[in-house]
Amino acid sequence: MDEFLMFYAPFIVLIGAIFLAFIVAPMDGAATRPPKEKKK
């Protein structure tokens, strides 16, 4: 198990993170959404 984590898993995480970044980046609906109004 440790062999896998030391030699293969780092590249899987790196490449997976790059793919995830491209998938998530266009989802920007919340970017310009205003915060909730203050309760009066």
Place this chain on the structure above:
Amino acid sequence: MGNEESVFFSRVLTELTLSFHIIYATIGVGVPLMIMIAQWVGIKKNDEHYILLARRWARGFVITVAVGVVTGTAIGMQLSLLWPNFMELAGQVIALPLFMETFAFFFEAIFLGIYLYTWDRFDNQKKHLLLLVPVALGASFSAVFITIVNAFMNAPQGFDLVDGELVNIQPLVAMFNPAMPTKVAHVVITAYMTSAFILAAIAAFRLLKGSDHVYHKKALFLTMKLGLIFSIGAAIIGDFSGKYLAEYQPEKLAAAEWHFETEGEAPLMLYGVLDGQEVKYAITIPYALSILAHSDPTAEVIGLNEFPEDEIPPLYIHYLFDTMVTIGMLMIMVSGLYWLGKHMRWRFIHSRWYRWLIVAGGPLTVIAIEAGWWYAEVGRQPWILRDIMKVPEAATTSGHVDTMLYLFATLYLILGVGSVVVLRRMFRKNPVEREIADREAEVREGTRKGGDHR
């Protein structure tokens, strides 16, 4: 100047050069991917703000590349001048990735030039985006190849040492050494993480300074999201690095964790101070070091008692390790809360204090990069090539290293101040609002190609 002084000044000069270079190198590796993602989003959503983000980031990126080239050349030169015995020995084995790093940089630089001079020259913006692929790949592979050289210094293999001579040299075996995967992946992903948080800090700063333009809001949301993804990835790969260290460089892990005796169920020490071999005021997390080292809470972790005293790294690396990990965890929390807060419409993430926290994240991640690099280098001491050559054996005997140190320090000061001044002027003279208005006018007049980015 005596030999000891030569070694001392060689170490200081190398440390200074690497510490300065790594700032520009990190930005140089990470920002191309950020530009690529922004332009890709712009094309996909036909959103001019993201296209402008890519344009402006690319302009700033060129300045950091220019400085990175100068400091990178200085490192190449200093390797030969300050550490001639190391290069004479190790160069026979590990020259291949050193050369490949240069080719990766050429690859990046050529396509960067074409990319920069072909904005608005394509009817289909996707073709222009394709030019960024070799730029981003070249930048990342530069980091991959140079980190392979550093990994080799930590876990040298791919040769036999017979009577002080290297025989049976296998460059590919040397490149694919056990330290390579965790080191390479960690360096590359933290470069992406740091670049995202530096760009987020700039966007947050503009919002704090009164600009309410949607451009900055989109920039902040995008970069914080990317920062979150890459910082979580960095933490996971950091955990894998712990397993590598436990197996191949246990003295480095033990020194970083002030783990003096070999034992099972080893706790992880956070912060604290050292009084002899007694650790005071530390936060102790039971079993955590055994889990970090071997994914097993009862596993035995090798302690410093297993090593001769003159082969134990300086114990202050504990603070460097803690600094790196603390900032990394802080940034996961800051970006995670921001992302969640945007979706839940929480008010506090729009507050001034939270935006200042995001601004602080830029320099903080640079400090984390510096601390991580110093930890990696100091943690290998006293070796320059682990178990084969110690640092004093590798150094030059020249009596003029101190003069070189002063000259290079002056050069870095000029480069550092100069690059900041140029970047500030470049963006101050051309604010976002004006550039957006200009580009909208161009589209209306039909003078610009690629008006529709899809």
